[in-house]
Amino acid sequence: MPGPFTDITDTIFSNKEVLNESYQPEAILKREQEIEEYRYALQDVLFGRDPENVMLYGKAGLGKTAVTTYMMDALNDEVQSRDEADDLHIHNVNCNSKTLFMIIRVLVNKLLPQDASQFPKRGLGTGDAFEELYQQLDRVGGTHLFVFDEIDHLDEVDTLLYELPRARSNGHLTDARVGIIGISNNYTFRKTLSPKVKDTLMENEISFSPYDATELKAILKDRAEQAFVEDGWEQSAVGMASAISAQDMGNARQAIDLLRVGGEVAERAGDSCVIDDHIETARELVQRGRLANRIRDQTDHSQYVLETIARLEKRDDTPARSKEIRETYEQVAESWATTPLTSLKSIQDHLADLHMLGFLQRDKRNQGRSGGQYFEYQLDLDPELVIETREKIEG
Template identity: 70%
Template sequence: MGGPFDDLTETVFADKTVLTESYQPETILERDEEIEAYSHALQDVLFGRTPENIFVYGKAGLGKTAVTKYMLEELREEVPTRESADNLHTHTANCNGRTLFMVVRNLVNRLLPDHASPFPERGLGTGDAFDELYRQFDRIGGTHLVVFDEIDHLEDANTLLYELPRARANGHITDAKVGVIGISNDYTFRQTLSPKVKDTLMETEISFSPYDAAELRTILDHRADHAFVDGVCDTSAIAKAAALAAQDMGNARQALDLLRVGAELAEQNGETPVTDAHIETARERVQRGRVTNKIRDQTEHAQYILEAIANLQTSGEVPARSKEIQRTYEQVADSHAASPLSTLKSIQDHLSDLHMLGFLRRHEQNKGLSGGQYYEYELDLDPALVLETRTEIAKHTE
């Protein structure tokens, strides 16, 4: 009797990783304007000057992180060839799901010498962590570029963006130079910052717009050349994946997922080449998977709010005001043995974030002097998918 893998002798993929999110391309396509803007913003590093602060904006999958990695790698290669440039050190911190203390502590621990004890998790505060971070910057010297990915997810971004860019001016750092690169999915993130931070940050803004179908086609053609065995993927299938992604979000990640999953379906069915039909079949699977992953990426209480609105939507009680959502949210939190957020303002902040991320539709109501102005919300997703995802998450956290 043969084994379960005996029939798996051929594959359509030459290098499947080329179609995954983690792949860092050697060549960045269709982002020439953003690369040029980045180059101008980083040029001070080459002349030994304090680097500009940079903020990169755009929805997920538009190449922000890939371009940032590419530019920092190019900068690291260029710095040793410039007499005026100081030694360059780059650091990256993902802010999603982390407190400011956790982010700063993690940076400190990566900078500490090998023989040093890690910065403690308890007993010291965020101010202590910043003090140690400054000591390590000065100990190492040179120029430090610190990338804060998903900075819009950091609750205390104001403190971070007031402290680090002003560290040298305030005398916390004397020997090192520090620049901040913030990456945000929220185009309105700057509006959430305090006036004093806005006034002192003086950052360069680089905005990444969605790709069109032609740009996505160029990216997919280049990836397909490396990803597939010759002759196993129709050019029309590549065009189909590019067109579908452009119609939806203009998202390269989505286009790559469509092409990869379409090829997986073709391989599973023993069918070659990969055709438009495989891409069309992959569409529903990719959309469902992406929504599920987006829900999983939200904070615990944001997920409870989504679950609450899904319950309201299932029973036909939407659009709903924030007060109505709060009541159902409290019931959901109780059902998961969690302490609910105590203020309506905190619920409204989460609703605003979820609307910005595309989970919710928001309707503005103006009832004049008698009723005032307020928002009502409903899901912009299938409520059954939200509830199904929440059930799965709850199962794995029990």
């Protein structure tokens, strides 16, 4: 008896992995200037000198991490043939949802000998962790590059960026050299650093600007040639995905997602070639997926408030004041077996945050001396999508 997969014999993809977010291309396209700046910032490593610090800025999907991985691999390969260069050690850490202690502990444990006990999770402080890190760095020796991705998510970033760059000049290190590479989605991240950290860091700044449609088209064409079978995609479909992404955020990740989902749409329809119609369908699916992820990222009560306004919207009861929203919010929270917030101010805070994030429209009303000023809110999204996403989250 045939099984549910028996009739699946053909695929439009020849190498679908090149369309995954985790794929690291062998060659980086359309980032020649950034690679050149990176090259000169790292050249001291080749001559056994202290590495310079580097900070990369740019929104998600602009190639910061991919370029960094490419440059670290290339530098590591080159160091092998350079007599003047020290042994190179590259340490990659994502700072999202981590404390400074957690990060330093991870680095210490990576450097410890295999037979050594792990640095404890509790009982010691961040200062103890730094002290152990310095001991292990000097024991290993060589040049150490610390790549901190999403560094702007770290609360105690001033301490990290003050301690490590000064470790050698402060006498904490003798045999090891260190350099920092920070990757941030926030262009204004440097402004948040203390003056003493800015003076200590003296970093090279590399800014990644959004891709234009021509650049995205070149990137997508390269991926399409690898990802799909021969004659499995049309040039116009690649052009359409590039144009959509360029008009939105100039984001290569979004463009590649459109191409991948477009291929999946074509395959489900039994078509042998990705065309414009498949990309159009993919755009709706990708946008819904991105929006659903943004909703999931909000706190529980922010989601309840958002769902409340979606339900009011479906009843044509918006725009609505916070007092009017409160009653339905309480019903929504209780429907999900949660005790609602009791303070109107708390609900107003959530409304303000959701407006700031682009979920809600807010209009200021003025009723003069008798009525005073107040805000009215309405949804800036499809209410069906909000309700559907909320039900999936709770289900």
